[in-house]
Structure formats: C-alpha cells, structure tokens
Amino acid sequence: xxxxxxxxxxxxxxxxxxxxxxxxxxxxxxxxxxxxxxxxxxxxxxxxxxxxxxxxxxxxxxxxxxxxxxxxxxxxxxxxxxxxxxxxxxxxxxxxxxxxxxxxxxxxxxxxxxxxxxxxxxxxxxxxxxxxxxxxxxxxxxxxxxxxxxxxxxxxxxxxxxxxxxxxxxxxxxxxxxxxxxxxxxxxxxxxxxxxxxxxxxxxxxxxxxxxxxxxxxxxxxxxxxxxxxxxxxxxxxxxxxxxxxxxxxxxxxxxxxxxxxxxxxxxxxxxxxxxxxxxxxxxxxxxxxxxxxxxxxxxxxxxxxxxxxxxxxxxxxxxxxxxxxxxxxxxxxxxxxxxxxxxxxxxxxxxxxxxxxxxxxxxxxxxxxxxxxxxxxxxx
Amino acid sequence: xxxxxxxxxxxxxxxxxxxxxxxxxxxxxxxxxxxxxxxxxxxxxxxxxxxxxxxxxxxxxxxxxxxxxxxxxxxxxxxxxxxxxxxxxxxxxxxxxxxxxxxxxxxxxxxxxxxxxxxxxxxxxxxxxxxxxxxxxxxxxxxxxxxxxxxxxxxxxxxxxxxxxxxxxxxxxxxxxxxxxxxxxxxxxxxxxxxxxxxxxxxxxxxxxxxxxxxxxxxxxxxxxxxxxxxxxxxxxxxxxxxxxxxxxxxxxxxxxxxxxxxxxxxxxxxxxxxxxxxxxxxxxxxxxxxxxxxxxxxxxxxxxxxxxxxxxxxxxxxxx
Numbered sequence: 001x002x003x004x005x006x007x008x009x010x011x012x013x014x015x016x017x018x019x020x021x022x023x024x025x026x027x028x029x030x031x032x033x034x035x036x037x038x039x040x041x042x043x044x045x046x047x048x049x050x051x052x053x054x055x056x057x058x059x060x061x062x063x064x065x066x067x068x069x070x071x072x073x074x075x076x077x078x079x080x081x082x083x084x085x086x087x088x089x090x091x092x093x094x095x096x097x098x099x100x101x102x103x104x105x106x107x108x109x110x111x112x113x114x115x116x117x118x119x120x121x122x123x124x125x126x127x128x129x130x131x132x133x134x135x136x137x138x139x140x141x142x143x144x145x146x147x148x149x150x151x152x153x154x155x156x157x158x159x160x161x162x163x164x165x166x167x168x169x170x171x172x173x174x175x176x177x178x179x180x181x182x183x184x185x186x187x188x189x190x191x192x193x194x195x196x197x198x199x200x201x202x203x204x205x206x207x208x209x210x211x212x213x214x215x216x217x218x219x220x221x222x223x224x225x226x227x228x229x230x231x232x233x234x235x236x237x238x239x240x241x242x243x244x245x246x247x248x249x250x251x252x253x254x255x256x257x258x259x260x261x262x263x264x265x266x267x268x269x270x271x272x273x274x275x276x277x278x279x280x281x282x283x284x285x286x287x288x289x290x291x292x293x294x295x296x297x298x299x300x301x302x303x304x305x306x307x308x309x310x311x312x313x314x315x316x317x318x319x320x321x322x323x324x325x326x327x328x329x330x331x332x333x334x335x336x337x338x339x340x341x342x343x344x345x346x347x348x349x350x351x352x353x354x355x356x357x358x359x360x361x362x363x364x365x366x367x368x369x370x371x372x373x374x375x376x377x378x379x380x381x
Numbered sequence: 382x383x384x385x386x387x388x389x390x391x392x393x394x395x396x397x398x399x400x401x402x403x404x405x406x407x408x409x410x411x412x413x414x415x416x417x418x419x420x421x422x423x424x425x426x427x428x429x430x431x432x433x434x435x436x437x438x439x440x441x442x443x444x445x446x447x448x449x450x451x452x453x454x455x456x457x458x459x460x461x462x463x464x465x466x467x468x469x470x471x472x473x474x475x476x477x478x479x480x481x482x483x484x485x486x487x488x489x490x491x492x493x494x495x496x497x498x499x500x501x502x503x504x505x506x507x508x509x510x511x512x513x514x515x516x517x518x519x520x521x522x523x524x525x526x527x528x529x530x531x532x533x534x535x536x537x538x539x540x541x542x543x544x545x546x547x548x549x550x551x552x553x554x555x556x557x558x559x560x561x562x563x564x565x566x567x568x569x570x571x572x573x574x575x576x577x578x579x580x581x582x583x584x585x586x587x588x589x590x591x592x593x594x595x596x597x598x599x600x601x602x603x604x605x606x607x608x609x610x611x612x613x614x615x616x617x618x619x620x621x622x623x624x625x626x627x628x629x630x631x632x633x634x635x636x637x638x639x640x641x642x643x644x645x646x647x648x649x650x651x652x653x654x655x656x657x658x659x660x661x662x663x664x665x666x667x668x669x670x671x672x673x674x675x676x677x678x679x680x681x682x683x684x685x686x687x688x689x690x691x692x693x694x695x696x697x698x699x700x701x702x
Contacts, residue, residue, distance in 0.1 A: 146481035146694070147405050149504035154411035157508055161419050186414060193407045 148201040155193040225254035251289035275304040297363040305357040399448035402437040434458035475518040492639035497699035503692040521702035527625035531618040538616035546602040577658035586630040627680040
C-alpha cells in the first residue's frame with residue numbers, strides 16, 4: 001500500500017489557514033513538541049506574537065508543554081493563563097491522519113469569557129468554515145456549470161438548425177428522404193444531449209444544495225459489524241452490490257462506534273458507487289474492519305481493484321467540485337463524506353494500493369461505555 | 382460572421398481532417414455534429430473524436446490532422462500535453478484549445494506551447510464564431526478585414542487612413558461620436574483604448590534599419606511615409622460594433638503579444654507602459670482578434686456587443702501567418 005505523503009507543517013497550515021485566518025476567534029496550532037507552528041491573525045494580536053516569524057516559539061506567558069499534557073487527555077478544558085484563557089475543544093481539524101507529528105488546534109479566549117457556551121462556539125466554528133468554503137465554492141460552481149450549460153446551448157442551437165432545414169424541405173416540391181432521415185436522426189441525438197445535460201445540471205444543483213445545508217449528525221453507540229452487515233444485505237438484495245462482487249471481512253470482537261448510521265451508510269454508498277462508476281460495474285470491492293495500531297481508532301477500509309486515483313488528482317481529491325466529467329457526480333461526494341466523518345471526530349483518507357485499486361480509509365474514535373453521548377453535532381437545519 | 386468567398390481556396394472541394402478532444406461526450410459530439418453538418422465553407426471537415434489525452438496522441442500518431450481542437454481539462458493529462466505532442470508529430474497542424482474556465486490561468490502555458498487560439502465554452506455558445514475561428518485557423522489570410530466579422534452591416538462601413546499624427550485626434554472624435562451614437566455605457570474608456578491602439582500602430586510599427594523605433598511617442602508627425610499609413614475601419618451590424626486597426630508593417634509577433642498579456646495577467650507589469658494598451662484592449666473589448674501577417678500587416682479586430690452581452694469567459698484569437 002502506498003500512502004499519500006504525510007502532511008508537513010506547511011501543508012497543514014495551508015489547509016486550515018484560509019478558513020480561520022480571518023476568523024473572529026483566536027486560534028493557534030500546536031505541534032506535539034510544544035512548538036506553536038501557526039497562529040491566526042486574531043491570536044497573533046492577542047499574544048502579541050511577532051507576525052514576521054515563520055515559526056512561533058513558546059510565548060512567555062504560556063506553558064505549551066504543560067498544555068500538551070492536558071491536550072493528550074482529549075477532553076475539553078479551559079485553563080486561564082494571566083489575562084488569557086486557553087480552551088481546547090475536540091475538533092474535526094484537531095488532528096490529521098498519516099502524519100509524523102500530532103497537531104492540536106487551540107482556541108484562546110479572554111479570561112473574562114469563562115461562561116462561554118462551548119457548543120455554541122463549536123457551531124460558530126462550523127459556520128465560519130462553511131462560509132469561507134462557500135465563497136471559494138461559488139466560483140467553482142459557476143465554472144462547473146459552464147460545461148452542461150454550454151452543451152445545452154449547443155444542442156438547442158443544433159436542433160434549431162435542423163428544424164430550419166426541415167422547414168425548408170417541407171416547402172419543396174420533392175422530398176429528399178435521405179436528408180430528411182439525417183436531420184431526424186440529428187434531432188434525436190441532440191434532444192438526448194439536451195436531456196442528459198439538463199440532468200447533469202440538475203444533479204449539480206442537488207449536490208450544491210446538499211453541501212450548502214450541512215446535515216445534523218445524531219450519533220448513537222452501534223456495533224460496527226451490525227451496521228455493515230445490515231447495510232450490505234440491503235445492497236446485495238436491491239442495491240449496487242447486487243451487480244458487484246463485494247467481500248466483507250469483519251473484525252472480531254466487533255468494536256462499538258458512536259455514529260449516525262444513516263450518514264455512515266450514505267458514505268459507504270458513495271464509495272461503492274464511485275467504484276461501480278470507475279469500473280463500469282466490473283470492479284470488485286473489499287470492506288475490512290480493523291483497529292488502528294494504537295488501538296484508538298476503529299477503521300473501515302473500502303478497497304477496490306479499479307484504476308485507482310490518478311496521480312494528478314490525489315491532491316485535489318477532496319475539493320468539492322473535483323470531477324473528471326466521465327463520472328456522473330461532481331466529486332462533492334468525497335468532500336461531503338470527509339466532512340461527515342470529521343463531524344464524527346474521525347478521519348477520512350484515500351490511498352492508492354501498490355498493485356491496482358484505491359483504498360478509502362474511515363477512522364472513527366473507539367467508543368467506551370461511560371463516554372458521554374452528545375445530542376447532536378453540527379448546527380440544526 | 383458569414384463565410385466569405387475565399388480567394389486562396391482551390392475551386393474543387395477539398396477537405397480537412399480534424400480531431401476534437403474532450404472528455405465531455407455531449408460537447409464533443411455537438412462540436413462534431415456542427416462541424417460535420419452545419420459549418421458552411423467551400424471545403425468539408427472530417428471530424429474524429431477522442432476523450433482522453435493519451436487516446437488523442439495515439440490517434441494523432443496515426444493521422445496527420447490539419448487541425449487539433451482540444452479541451453484543456455482532461456481526465457489523464459491536460460490539453461497542453463496534447464498540444465505539445467501534436468506539434469512534435471505534425472508541426473504544420475493548426476492547434477486550438479477549448480475550455481470552460483477563465484483564460485487567465487492558462488495564458489502562461491499557452492504561451493509556452495505556442496498555442497494562440499483558445500475557444501471558451503460559453504453559454505450561449507456562438508457557433509458562428511466557432512466557424513469563423515476554424516476558417517481563420519485553416520486559412521489565416523481569410524481572417525483579415527472587419528467585413529468578415531460583421532453580418533449584414535446596418536450602415537456602410539467607414540474607414541480613415543492615418544497619414545499624419547493629427548489625424549489620430551480626428552479619429553478619436555469620430556470614434557467617440559460613433560460609440561455615443563450607439564449609447565455604449567463606457568464610451569470614454571473605449572475611446573481611450575482605441576486611441577492607445579492606434580497610437581501604438583502609428584508610433585511603434587515603423588522601424589529604422591537598425592531595428593529601433595522610428596518615431597518617439599507623442600512626437601508630431603507631419604506626414605507618414607506611404608508604407609507607414611495605418612487604416613482604421615469601423616462598422617456595425619445588428620449585434621455588435623467593430624473597429625479594425627491595421628498597419629502595413631507586420632512587425633508584431635504572437636509571442637510578444639502573449640508576453641504582454643501574460644505579464645499583465647500575472648500582475649507583474651504595473652510599471653509597463655508598452656504592453657498596457659494591449660492588455661486594456663483585451664480586458665475592455667468583448668472580442669479581440671489579432672491578425673499577424675508577418676512582414677505585411679498587423680491587424681487588430683475589436684468587437685463590442687450592443688445587443689446581448691456575451692458571457693464573461695473571453696476567448697483568445699491570435700492568427701499568425
């Protein structure tokens with residue numbers, strides 16, 4: 001299995017900076033060796049850190065090393081330091097898979113805001129991120145619409161041209177049967193193009209809407225094995241797995257995960273659909289359950305023997321409007337899948353297998369019986 | 382844009398082979414259908430299709446196409462790769478790129494690969510413009526002349542030959558009046574841009590034997606030499622205004638033009654005075670067609686739509702011959 005390059009400080013900062021640099025919250029990124037590798041604008045002002053320095057070193061008022069001890073506990077905490085308080089919330093971006101260092105996003109709040117509602121802050125955060133993404137996406141959406149719109153315009157005009165020719169023929173004394181047949185054929189073809197392009201534009205609209213309205217996650221404890229078995233049975237009787245070879249390798253004993261079953265099924269469906277489309281229904285799929293090496297993460301890998309992810313696409317595989325146009329979707333599927341997994345506090349990554357095929361890896365936090373169950377994650381609709 | 386009779390075209394029906402490369406099957410098939418059945422010209426087009434870069438290169442290997450039309454965004458490699466491979470295999474092939482995206486991000490690559498024509502997938506899509514572009518590519522000399530770009534002009538085309546520098550100001554007045562008459566919203570900006578282009582043609586084209594420019598910008602020129610005259614034509618059809626500026630030198634190269642556009646797009650040229658005119662023209666006008674008839678003439682065709690504004694993603698049309 002070849003893994004994608006593990007993110008460095010720079011790639012991680014590139015990924016988070018656009019969404020939170022201008023956020024009205026103070027956020028710093030701490031590496032597990034107690035280095036503050038990045039701070040957003042607000043945080044720099046708050047800590048009076050030198051903006052020009054590439055790597056921010058330990059701020060005198062802060063004991064980052066001690067902070068890390070607290071962070072490793074994985075529980076939300078609030079710690080006042082002088083007039084600045086430090087707050088950490090378990091957060092989708094707090095850690096990325098497949099990297100050498102662990103990173104933590106820490107929110108700094110003034111000491112006088114001790115009474116802050118954490119859930120509200122987290123919702124604020126999600127909204128911020130959503131808004132920033134929307135701005136960039138609007139441009140991408142407009143571009144993505146160009147193809148179907150342009151081909152709708154082409155098909156409609158070509159139909160007009162054929163109709164004009166047929167109109168002229170209807171006024172002629174003798175009928176040119178061959179020409180008539182040719183234009184009827186062209187009309188048929190172009191009508192089919194028109195319908196297909198309209199469908200594509202409509203699909204795109206649907207996907208944009210589903211992205212714009214983030215869904216609420218309602219997690220409950222579930223046996224992983226039960227979730228996958230039930231879903232697979234359904235897929236085998238009247239879903240895509242009816243036409244495709246899907247092998248499932250369960251893990252025993254089956255771990256418990258905290259998840260929204262409907263959402264997880266949606267992701268699994270997206271993955272099976274991707275393979276189905278990439279291999280014209282001829283591919284095989286393997287679903288494997290496992291535990292991560294450190295036993296902290298429940299892993300579901302979905303592997304196929306399809307063409308894999310082209311090298312040129314690996315970097316942008318999660319951009320919302322990635323499309324190769326041959327796919328029916330817009331690529332929003334993967335982007336949404338990752339968001340859902342992150343809302344679960346997990347990670348979603350993609351690898352190319354050494355031989356052939358792609359591997360999608362879902363990592364969800366292992367659920368322990370006395371863990372509190374949140375009512376809902378993400379903002380209500 | 383009617384297909385005009387072309388003097389250079391042999392009287393017998395000739396045909397050209399072309400390949401359309403696009404992974405969007407609907408666009409690809411529509412382009413093929415149009416070019417095969419509706420493109421009006423006294424030659425016919427044999428159109429092949431490919432949906433990936435590798436497939437296209439394999440086909441170009443087997444058939445020396447006269448024209449390669451290729452989408453930039455392909456699933457395996459990009460259109461520039463196809464252009465590069467096509468140029469290596471069939472140096473005389475005409476090459477044109479097509480894209481649904483803004484050109485700005487592609488100018489540098491296009492310059493590197495020497496591709497000076499990029500069609501944009503607009504909605505509505507202008508098939509007449511496509512026909513004109515194909516004609517221009519296959520027979521670049523037919524690209525010259527404003528009359529080729531105006532369908533059924535609603536008034537006689539006018540022109541003025543600039544024989545001295547004072548006439549530039551006279552032209553400014555005439556063009557300003559022309560633009561005002563059609564109630565264009567940005568008359569002042571347009572007039573300035575036109576004068577910038579005309580001034581460039583008058584002052585930059587004439588060279589001394591050592592290659593240096595003969596005149597200094599702003600200098601009063603009592604009488605230009607007859608071979609330094611610049612012809613400015615303007616006219617209007619039902620949908621657009623057109624202005625053509627033509628010198629008799631033909632010293633400008635496509636590389637130079639691309640250089641200035643690229644520098645301006647990249648924002649590297651705040652202090653440049655030389656290329657700014659070209660860039661402003663490219664920005665302000667709906668369509669810019671540059672005909673570079675090396676050693677004979679440089680012609681700038683500028684079109685401004687008055688009926689329906691064309692979509693924002695502007696194409697690039699530079700014909701060099």
